[in-house]
Amino acid sequence: MTRVALRPAINQAVETLRVAGVHSPQADAEYLAAHLLGVDRTRLALTPLVAPELIEEYRALVERRAQRIPLQHLTGTAAIGQIELAVGPGVFVPRPETELLFAWALAQLEALPHDHPPVVVDLCTGSGALALAIAQARPDADVHAIEIDPTALQWARRNADLRIAEGDTPITLYADDVTDSNLLTELNGEVDLVVANPPYIPEGAELDPEVAEHDPHLALFGGPDGLDVIRRMIPTITRLLRRGGSCAIEHDDTNGSDLAALLAEHGDFTDIVEHPDLAGKPRFVAATRN
Numbered sequence: 001m002t003r004v005a006l007r008p009a010i011n012q013a014v015e016t017l018r019v020a021g022v023h024s025p026q027a028d029a030e031y032l033a034a035h036l037l038g039v040d041r042t043r044l045a046l047t048p049l050v051a052p053e054l055i056e057e058y059r060a061l062v063e064r065r066a067q068r069i070p071l072q073h074l075t076g077t078a079a080i081g082q083i084e085l086a087v088g089p090g091v092f093v094p095r096p097e098t099e100l101l102f103a104w105a106l107a108q109l110e111a112l113p114h115d116h117p118p119v120v121v122d123l124c125t126g127s128g129a130l131a132l133a134i135a136q137a138r139p140d141a142d143v144h145a146i147e148i149d150p151t152a153l154q155w156a157r158r159n160a161d162l163r164i165a166e167g168d169t170p171i172t173l174y175a176d177d178v179t180d181s182n183l184l185t186e187l188n189g190e191v192d193l194v195v196a197n198p199p200y201i202p203e204g205a206e207l208d209p210e211v212a213e214h215d216p217h218l219a220l221f222g223g224p225d226g227l228d229v230i231r232r233m234i235p236t237i238t239r240l241l242r243r244g245g246s247c248a249i250e251h252d253d254t255n256g257s258d259l260a261a262l263l264a265e266h267g268d269f270t271d272i273v274e275h276p277d278l279a280g281k282p283r284f285v286a287a288t289r290n
């Protein structure tokens with residue numbers, strides 16, 4: 001059977017994506033090829049020749065990426081920690097930035113005394129990203145995750161089932177509002193760790209088409225200053241955390257100090273620390289319940 005070279009098609013795809021304004025054309029062109037071949041991106045060179053039909057399929061996929069459909073909607077997956085999540089229309093695509101909060105959360109759990117299973121709450125769970133990554137890394141943890149959007153919650157349920165099939169400890173998912181004063185009252189004062197990547201973009205911010213047209217509005221925007229949901233979520237966090245328990249909240253890079261000030265004003269938190277991302281931009285704030 002005739003086989004054709006893959007590399008020229010990838011080079012052409014890089015150019016197509018660059019012209020379309022895609023931010024990482026080389027990586028995306030290679031990820032899409034690797035996805036079609038069912039191999040890791042780093043192993044593409046091991047498949048220099050492919051069937052002509054695969055090139056046709058590849059070009060069609062690249063064309064869709066050039067229309068600024070998110071890469072993860074085309075491959076159907078996004079990674080966090082050691083796990084892959086199913087993602088697609090109707091759910092926020094987990095971002096690499098959140099890995100920092102995840103790593104911080106694991107370090108917090110590691111530092112806890114091993115006298116009880118740690119209780120963890122993920123507010124605004126979306127696809128289940130933080131909750132499921134924590135459950136995978138810490139099978140001893142009792143993880144609870146809350147999501148208000150029914151479509152996002154369907155993705156979270158699907159991911160939770162996929163993780164159970166992989167042998168992870170099940171998490172408990174709730175269809176609820178993180179600002180509701182009746183949320184999870186049975187865990188009042190019992191929680192060791194609260195993590196949250198809530199909607200935090202200020203209304204009116206300019207966004208790439210991948211985000212503006214494909215991430216749900218409810219997942220993105222947090223009112224005029226981006227802090228609407230966070231502001232109303234702080235009483236929930238305060239109520240749930242045990243004394244000495246800690247929380248981390250991801251935020252827009254324009255409002256790190258505002259969030260730190262909100263927690264300080266609240267009066268129930270100590271050790272309030274702003275954490276930057278790898279680019280040096282403020283990314284999440286951590287605090288301890290005093």
Ligand SMILES: C[S@@+](CC[C@H](N)C(=O)[O-])C[C@H]1O[C@@H](n2cnc3c(N)ncnc32)[C@H](O)[C@@H]1O
Nearest residue numbers: 092094124125126129148149177178197199219
């Ligand atoms: C930025 S996304 C983050 C999703 C996930 N934590 C992650 O890191 O990929 C925010 C999520 O919060 C959900 N959400 C927004 N307002 C909420 C509320 N009041 N209560 C519960 N979930 C909410 C959105 O539907 C969305 O799934």
